[in-house]
Amino acid sequence: MTNALADAARLRDRLKTWAVEAAYPIWWEVGADHAKGGFFEKIDLDGQAVEGPRRGRVLPRQIYAYAIAGELGWRGPWRGAVEHGLAFYLSAYRRPDGQFRTLVGPSGESLDDTADLYDQAFAIFALAAVAKALPDRAEEARTLAVQVRERLIAERKHPLAGFHQSNPPTAPLQSNPHMHLFEAVLAWNAIDPDPTWRALADEIAELALAKFVHAETGMVREFFDLDWNPAPGVEGRICEPGHQFEWGWLLLRWGQLAGRADATAAALNMIDGGETRGVDLARGVAINALLDDYGIHDDGARLWPQTERIKAAVLAAEITGDPKYWEMAAEGALGLLTYLRTPVPGLWRDKYLPDESFVEEPAPASSFYHIALAILEMDRVINAAS
Structure with missing residues (x-):
């Protein structure tokens, strides 16, 4: 085992211990609304749940986080947590047409009935996690996911590729919801023989390679006009290091699946660009946003x-064997641990400022999916390499 891999493994162990002993318990005991259903959006840094509206993109993330809790070694009631979240999700967020609304109140009352593309992507993603984690709910989850997928195809399909953000179409189009839809259809492709999942994954990957990536730099743009050209002004030049990494991870997976060396090369270029241009060495963390010429647009650093x-x-380390990626993984884990040092264990801070201070605010539940999935992927690859 190389030194960098050993360092990454030690940090993986710290992150798993934090998740199993602190994060999963508090987000179930305090973060779940055991009276009304679902999960709270925030826990304050004193360890108390914060009441408020609940977004349609957060609850499916919590469902996913608990669906993988058993794989990470949590011996708490993760199946019950998944069932708890799913019951509220289907009762409060699902519209009569099978799509999922954007926002509900604490008791499940609709506050915004919009079916945003981003939220539909997370619905499909969470339902794949349910199908995998709870075999007795798999057919139900598949039926629900297919209903969302088919409604998107019928009502949102872009004539070139991908999907409109809303119906009727509005600008700007965005790469971010397509990234999460890509993640969702890859998850279903791994467990369901329906060829439409793979076809959609192929379409989104090709769209990303053809339209999202800035040819000169390999940076992934965020905003586009209705013909998939970069949006006018500075908006069309924004590139987020976090999405460089996230798209890179997804395109590495798809490149292996499809046997596409060009996708693998583009993904590694995205990852290398994010690392060399999008990480603040003083804080040891990836910043929020660059422009397509690598100029800094937002030097804050969210979790x-x-x-x-x-x-x-x-994943780059696993595919290429290059030890520099184990060093990157270890540095990334050290950066993440900076956010997890909170007065009440199991919570996190979200916004790290350029002056090396954090915004003092409640911990957002939306981050848990990101953290849990990163630990799971780190664990999987390190176990395979050891």
């Missing part, structure tokens, strides 16, 4: 890009 840095690094 989630750190998790994507880890995922991209370990």
Whole structure:
């Protein structure tokens, strides 16, 4: 075992211990709403749940986080947590047409009935996790996911490729919801023989390679006009290091699946660009946003890009064998641990400022999916390499 791999393994052990002994218990005992259902969006840094509206993109993330809890070694009631989250999700967020609404109140009342593409992607993703984790719910989960997929194809399909953000179409189009839809259809492709999942994965991958990637730099743009050209002005030049890593991780997976060396090369270029241009060495963390010429657009550093840095690094290490990626994984894990040092164990801070201070605010539940998945991927690759 190389020194860098050994360092990564030790940090993996710290992250798993934190997740199993602190994070999973508090987000179930405090973060779950055992009276009304579902999960709270936030826990304050004193360890108390914060009441408020609940977004349609957060609950499926919590469902996913608990669906993989058993794989990470949590011996708590992870199946019950998945069932708890799923019951509220289907009762409060699912619209009569099978799509999922954007926002509900604490008791499940609809506050925004919009069926945003981003939220539909997370619905499909969470349902894949349910199908895998709870075999007795697999057919139900598949039926629900296919309903969402077919509604998107019928109502949102873009004539070139991909999907419109809303119905009727509105600008800008975005790469980010397509990234999460890509993740979702890859998850279903791994467990369901329906060829439509693979066809959609192929379509989104080709769209990303053809339209999302800035040809001169390999950077992934965020915003586009209705013809998939970069959006006008600075908006069309924004590139996020966290998404460089996240797209890189996904395209590495798809490149292996499809036998596409060009996708693998593009993915590694994204990952290397994110690492060399998008990491602040003083803080040891990936920053929020660059422009397509590598200029800094936002030098704050949220938590989630750190998790994507880890995922991209370990998969690149597995595929290429290059030890530099184990060093990247270890540095990414050290960066992530900076956010996890909170007065109440199992929580996190989200926004790391350029002056090396954190915004003092409640821990957002939306980060748990990112953290848990990064630890799971790190664990998988390190176990395979050891």
